[in-house]
Amino acid sequence: MTATIIDITRDHDIALRRASDVLGEGFPIAIPTETVYGLAADATNPVAITRIYETKGRPRFNPLICHMADLEMAEHYAVFDPISRKLAELFWPGPLTIILPLKAESGIHSLATAGLDTVGIRLPKGFASELIRAFGKPLAAPSANTSGKVSPTSAQHVADDLGEKLKLILDGGSAPVGVESTIVRVEDGAIRLLRPGGVAAEEIEKATGLTVIRPEGPAAIIEAPGMLASHYAPGAAVRLNADHIEAGEALINFGSRSPKGIEHSAAVFDLSPSGDLAEAASNLFDYLKRADATGATRIAVSPIPDHGLGEAINDRLARAAAPRE
Structure with a gap:
């Protein structure tokens, strides 16, 4: 199998229809976002999520960030405290992931959340958001690369790495941000930085008036999704x-x-x-x-x-x- 590559600028409507079809069949596709290219699949379908891990290779049960079309969709799946909602209103759509309590019976499969009672949610910009809205379900999407390799920022990067494992790659040009999203979690009224990324901690502090608690050494950084082993x-x-x-x-x-x-x-x-x-x-x-x-x-x-x-x-x-x- 060799992936079909569709330019979303030139063939926008075709890309949208074809992507929705492949996602509906339970297969992951590569999509452009403003951070990096993501390996996206239906976050409610365990077979589709399993295929994400298989495609990336040497899979781990790290929770996957779930991408939503808008705040209304996000509120269907997760519980927002006032500070997290303010962060969402300030920085979404954009390269910020917020760790939130998962609503009971939300429909997001436990394989996507690694069995945790929380879910990392992000609202991407541009075509990815449009695709999620058309598909009608959240998309779990880690970076579209073999585990351990450099994250892809172009469709060609994805094709060179995973082209023979995917049905579809959507080409949206170079990712403008080029690094993964910042991950934060609000606890006891404080904002904790779990992973630095596309939104600077200083920018969050300036916008909210709250101090962002930085990780204290390497061990704290691995508290980002997938590293909370005690929860298993x-x-x-x-x-x-x-x-x-x-x-x-x-x-x-x-x-x-x-x-x-x-x-x-x-x-x-x-x-x-x-x-x-x-x-x-x-x-x-x-x-x-x-x-x-x-x-x-x-x-x-x-x-x-x-x-x-x-x-x-x-x-x-x-x-x-x-x-x-």
């Missing part, structure tokens, strides 16, 4: 690579295994009866929550292959099973 742990203890089930344990199975003592389990949830790692990835957070909701004191997890998406699944399971402070 359920209430119940987690036991990995289980080859037997003890009475009262809830089992998260994989590949229709029949571990010894399975008949004694409190409940059984199979991430993928057929052993499909993509299906397992899309079910992981949901099934951890379901297993926890059974009231079992411990969750036993069958062995998961440690390749492809299995590497990411095992990474998150290891964090969930880590000793509690």
Whole structure:
């Protein structure tokens, strides 16, 4: 597969229709934004989100920024405190991502939020906003590059890197900002900077009259989406690579295994009866929550292959099973 590239300036209406069609089929596309080119897919569709991770390679369950068409759409999915709303009114559309509490039953899939109860939201400028409005759903969109490579600021950058993995690349010229969005979170009436980016902290301070709390060293910077590992742990203890089930344990199975003592389990949830790692990835957070909701004191997890998406699944399971402070 080689991506079709459509110039949104020359073929605006064709680009809009084709992009909506491919997104509706559950596939990611590359879109221009004012920051960098994004690898965008339906934020409510777990298969589409899984394909984002697969396309980028060596996927991790970092939460993905969800892009909205306007403030009204954003308010449908997240809860705004007064300061966050002021930030939105001041800087949206634009290169600012705000971490907000996710509304219950919002429709954004847990794979996009990495199982967190928050969601990073941004309103992009230009064609991306128009596309989201036409599609009618938020788009999860990390940068459109192989994990670990330099972020793309042109359609050609995307084509050189991911052209054989995508169906569609929309060409909007060079990204005017050229760096990713700034990420902030409002806590206890203060604005915390989680990642510097397209909006300077000083600009936020000047506009709001509030001091922006900078990160204290490298460890604080990784609090940006995807680095809050402690949030992955359920209430119940987690036991990995289980080859037997003890009475009262809830089992998260994989590949229709029949571990010894399975008949004694409190409940059984199979991430993928057929052993499909993509299906397992899309079910992981949901099934951890379901297993926890059974009231079992411990969750036993069958062995998961440690390749492809299995590497990411095992990474998150290891964090969930880590000793509690």
